[in-house]
Amino acid sequence: MMSPSSAGSSPKKNMCQHPVVYRGMRVKCTQNVDDEIGVAFGYINKHLRAAHDEVARLREKDLKNLLSHKKLYLVLDLDHTLLNSARFPDITTTEGYLYEPKQALVDNLKDSLHRLKHMQIMMTKLRPRLFEMCIFTMGERAYALEMAKLLDPQGIYFNSRVIAKEDCTESHRKGLDIILGHESAVLILDDTAK
Known part of the structure; x- marks a missing residue:
């Protein structure tokens, strides 16, 4: 053994x-x-x-x-964040207008309300933008406008809200004094602390 x-x-x-x-x-x-x-x-x-x-x-x-590669993951929630879906049986009688054909809906719903062919019992509405967005760069206006066209070709998100270094009231500093929104309602996302 x-x-x-x-x-x-x-x-x-x-x-x-x-x-x-x-x-x-x-x-x-x-x-x-x-x-x-x-x-x-x-x-x-x-x-x-x-x-x-x-x-x-x-x-x-x-x-x-x-x-x-200087990247991070961006993980976005779907329901109640980017969009909101409801089953037809859950739609209340006051929301009955949502059953109307798309062309009969009011303008602000036409582009955001969707009935997907393979999900016949659901209606999906894209969430409204929660921010009035603007671009604020220490680059020159010509550059900023070209980048705005690249990011938002239809002018839906930024419209005319593009601020460049020549708009600043202080040299080499982004100040909230030229933002029309109240300071307490402004969120700034920037790659530099100053």
């Missing part, structure tokens, strides 16, 4: 350590796996799973790649 040490490696050492599973099978060695390991990535493929340590390794690698 052979001792466990003379019989070769232990069963644990013979187990495949490949951390990705597809349809219950380890990807590299095709060993079947009965237990569900790690994290499911159903949004990529409904049969794909990865061990927690592999997920951590991939996240670390992705972070280095993102930062080297």
Whole structure:
């Protein structure tokens, strides 16, 4: 009779350590796996799973790649953030006008209200913009206007609200004194603290 040490490696050492599973099978060695390991990535493929340590390794690698390209992830909520959907049975009688054909709706609803063909029981309304947006740059006006056209070709979001360095009342400083909105209702997003 052979001792466990003379019989070769232990069963644990013979187990495949490949951390990705597809349809219950380890990807590299095709060993079947009965237990569900790690994290499911159903949004990529409904049969794909990865061990927690592999997920951590991939996240670390992705972070280095993102930062080297000076990018971050922007994760946006859908319902009650970018849009709002309602099932037809949930629409109240006072909201009955929403059943009207699109051309019969008031102008502010025509472009934001949608009935998707493959979702016949739902109506979706894009959320209104919660901000009056403006561009404020220390670049020159000609540049700012060209960039506004690039970002907003129809002039829907910025319209004429494009402020450039020649509009500033203080040299080399963006001041709220030239913003028509009240200071307590202005949110500034900038890459520099000053």
